[in-house]
Amino acid sequence: MTQTGADALARILAENGIDTCFANPGTTEMHLLAALGREPRLDLKLCLFEGVATGAADGYARMSGKPAAVLLHLGPGFANGMANLHNAKKAATPVLNIVGEHATYHLAHDAPLTADIEGMAQTVSGAVATPQTADEVAAATAEMIAQVQTGMVGTLVVPNDAAWSETENTSATPAPVEKPSFDTTCLKKAADALAKPGALLLIGAPHISSRMAQLAHAIGAATGCTVRAEAAVARMARGGDTPALVRIPFHVDFATEALKDIETAVLVGSRPPVAFFAYPGRPSHLLPEAANTIPLCDPAADAETALQALAEAVGAQPAEPPQHPSIPTPETQAPIDAETLGQTVAALLPDQAIVVDESVTNGAHLFALCGHGPAHDWINNRGGSIGYSMPVAVGAATACPDRKVLCITGDGSAYYTLQALWTMARERLDVTVLILANRKYSILANETSKIGAGAPSDRTNPLMSLEDPAPDWVKLAEGQGVSACAAATAGELNAALQKALSKPGPSLIEVRM
Amino acid sequence: MTQTGADALARILAENGIDTCFANPGTTEMHLLAALGREPRLDLKLCLFEGVATGAADGYARMSGKPAAVLLHLGPGFANGMANLHNAKKAATPVLNIVGEHATYHLAHDAPLTADIEGMAQTVSGAVATPQTADEVAAATAEMIAQVQTGMVGTLVVPNDAAWSETENTSATPAPVEKPSFDTTCLKKAADALAKPGALLLIGAPHISSRMAQLAHAIGAATGCTVRAEAAVARMARGGDTPALVRIPFHVDFATEALKDIETAVLVGSRPPVAFFAYPGRPSHLLPEAANTIPLCDPAADAETALQALAEAVGAQPAEPPQHPSIPTPETQAPIDAETLGQTVAALLPDQAIVVDESVTNGAHLFALCGHGPAHDWINNRGGSIGYSMPVAVGAATACPDRKVLCITGDGSAYYTLQALWTMARERLDVTVLILANRKYSILANETSKIGAGAPSDRTNPLMSLEDPAPDWVKLAEGQGVSACAAATAGELNAALQKALSKPGPSLIEVRM
Helix, strand or coil, X not given: CCCEHHHHXXXXXXXXXXXXXXXXXXXXXXXXXXXXXXXXXXXXXXXXXXXXXXXXXXXXXXXXXXXXXXEEEHHHHXXXXXXXXXXXXXXXXXXXXXXXXXXXXXXXXXXXXXXXXXXXXXXXXXXXXXXXXXXXXXXXXXXXXXXXXXXXXXXXXXXXXXXXXXXXXXXXCCCCCCCCCCCHHHHHHXXXXXXXXXXXXEECCCEECHHHHXXXXXXXXXXXXXXXXXXXXXXXXXXXXXXXXXXXXXXXXXXXXXXXXXXXXXXXXXXXXXXXXXXXXXXXXXXXCCCEEEEEECCXXXXXXXXXXXXXXXXXXXXXXXXXXXCCCCCCCCECCHHHHHHHXXXXXXXXXXXXXXXXXXXXXXXXXXXXXXXXXXXXXXXXXXXXXXXXXXXXXXXXXXXCEEEEEEHHHHHCCCCHHHHHHHCCCCEEEEEEECCECHHHHHHHXXXXXXXXXXXCHHHHECCCCCCCHHHHHHCCCCEEEEECEHHHHHXXXXXXXXXCCCEEEEEEC | CCCEHHHHHHHHHHHCCCCEEEEECCHHHHHHHHHHHHCCCCEEEECCCHHHHXXXXXXXXXXXXXXXXXXXXHHHHHHHHHHHHHHHHHCCCCEEEEEEECCHHHHHHCCCCCCCHHHHHHCXXXXXXXXXXXXXXXXXXXXXXXXXXXXXXXXXXXXXXXXXXXXXXXXXXXCCCCCCCCCHHHHHHHHHHHCCCCEEEEECCCEECHHHHHHHHHHHHHHCCEEEECCCCCEEEECCCCCCCCECCCCHHHHHHHCCCCCEEEEECCCCCECCCCCXXXXXXXXXXXXXXXXXXXXXXXXXXXXXXXXXXXXXXXXXXXXXXXCCCCCCCCECCHHHXXXXXXXXXXXXXXXXXXXXXXXXXXXHHHCCCCCEEEECCCCCCCCCHHHHHHHHHHHCCCCXXXXXXXXXXXXXXXXXXXXXXXXXXXXXXXXXXXXXXXXXXXXXXXXXXXXXXXXXXXXXXXXXXCCCXXXXXXXXXXXXXXXXXXXXXXXXXXHHHHCCCCEEEEEEC
């Protein structure tokens, strides 16, 4: 049977272990879709908005360790996926976008959907390529897979005639990818620095494994240094045998206060910490101006090996399993606030759960308390673009069908990509969504004073409020085939969460705060 | 009182008649929001997704004739608004984006939300500017207003320190904008050509007024030429005293068939028609290869004056008011299909209604039949990115609070920007939304064969289907504060539409097809 460029693409994806494609295709992707459909090694998942597809690919890769493909329709379809690609880029998640383009000869005519796809793609991708003919598709696909696997978003723009034309070039092999080593020349200097007062070990990396957390903890115990994780880590093992790592606070004042005595920071998979935003009169760098940094291991390099070597260099002893404190139980009638939320979730957290955290202003207790629960993975947003968590939960649940996924999100955040609920229902994904319904962009009310713009006025306050009308998340979920209920007290939340976790498939709880 | 860069921006917007800002701000926009809030001549409207804000600005400008502002949060916020900015760009709608950026000195630190905003903005804007200091904001704002008013999307990126710093430069005046004249040197040639066999008068422009349609009709009557409108016109007066203009069909085969005898096309506010997509074996240009085109009036120029001059040159007589045929009434028990939908809507269309049309595969009868109804405006999508209609309806209803807005959209299309319903409820907008719920991307099932990708397979068919689960649009609307019902027969649709139109405020009908 003759093969097209589209067939070559599908085959090379499958041969290289890419088994899942989150898709929202249009006419220019019909040949690509047909070819992906003919490739039995690939699963196709429909998303009803592109930001769901790109976020799902991000979540899939974080949990499976391999990229998913995303099929998007021309420039505007790509644009709709960009915010979550921004988040994936910042998390160094491998994501492979495939974007249909008009046939090469059609572009000159400026048809309605003609747009500068490459220009859009450059802003959120580490690599962009547009094979011009069917003969070029195989090599371009293999090259893109190799690039993506280094930990980046890659975008392959496929002109329609390159997809539909026949070709004999259907084979190509990606160059093998090896994780770079850490900077061994820094090792002694780093080990010496950590033994001195005012030392910080700051760990980051796309994935902090349980082993990494144990090593970091042991290094801290051996040297007396402060150990911290970056404020947002893409994926982090927690609970069970994993010592609870403390994060650098989001709030610039809390962060600079926490770090004010640091003289030297050893960076393992992390970068020097910076403020999320600039605030008048506050620094951009969170470390004291006079602090030194020792970049032992780049975020793209092998951080676990670096920590192993560092542990040996400082003579660290294998860490004892952590003694987790017991989690307090809130009163049944207690209102749901950040603390009782954290207590309830941490107490019910299933073993091996995956928590996708977009709790924004309600997250501090949640993170701290869950760290004392059973073994689980914690997923956080490194890009700061809200609307990431429900899509990422779609991808995480697709990658790990045997694990419970808990998606905990502010109501304002969830609204951007609420179409993710439909894909959860379509795919029977085992996701429990907690919508933290405080009915406002609470973070903005905090930030406006902090940044010097004054308190919200009668005219600006409504711009931070989701009241009038208050979204009814039970209906928004049920309207998309996801069973849902609301909870207004700690006891109601406890009962609802127990029920949701007791059966497979998606459910949603509107948590009234 | 001292003024900041943000104050200067707000003042210059207001002084130049910009009275509405659709907004989804974040921390980097808090100074801008506070300044906009202090400017009493500006109304602020919250949208819970940026694509709603940009589409609303598009709809507002189409109906008011002046730009609205859009306030967006950094690169990812801008990215979420890009698909509808693409549509606005293609429609030559004036839209003024204001995007907060990190403080200039903070950019080097690559904070989580740092992105290439200008790179994103270039892809969908005719003009992009980033004032670097508070002193530069006033002039940059005035210059951007002048550019936008020529009929383009413009994006002003405002670094946070430029917004919050004090300045004495708070005045600037936009250069006056004049619509260019049509190409008078072509006039005689165009008039002569239209009198010959095989002549086409093709009209477009962002806004086809009733007067333009009358002139075009009169020219047709005087010369015997074929008169057509472009396939998608941004805004078009129809019904009542306006003769019904026929559009060039969307389907490439129907379009080339309809135009096969054209020897010369006179273009007034239009461009040579091209196929929406490339299809193997079909042409990109819809006119016969040998046809000549006479570009009498550029889309950005004054098309009404061009038609007036052309009418005089061919000796056209003032057109008689059109005799509209009566609209057939479907049987009460008839299923709702494209034809009975068109009949029901056309019969109930309120005088001076604004119809925002995203009916996709169900639109042919609707457009034709409504042309015989009372006077109304018809809004169509020139950019082809779906998810445009509910946001555009938000803007149209904001611009014209005394007119009924009817938004008619496919269910697949509506899903991309369903957050628009919330703003309709918040602002009590007089919009009736008809969701044409066929529960599939019907156009793709048509297109896949047409483009040579074969019929959908068992594996690809689910990617074009919104069944499993079928979205419940009544719940999706009620969950956002919009009253809703469903209709499954022509009689039910008639009753539901009558009821929806009888009272002010938003409502939604799930039209089961």
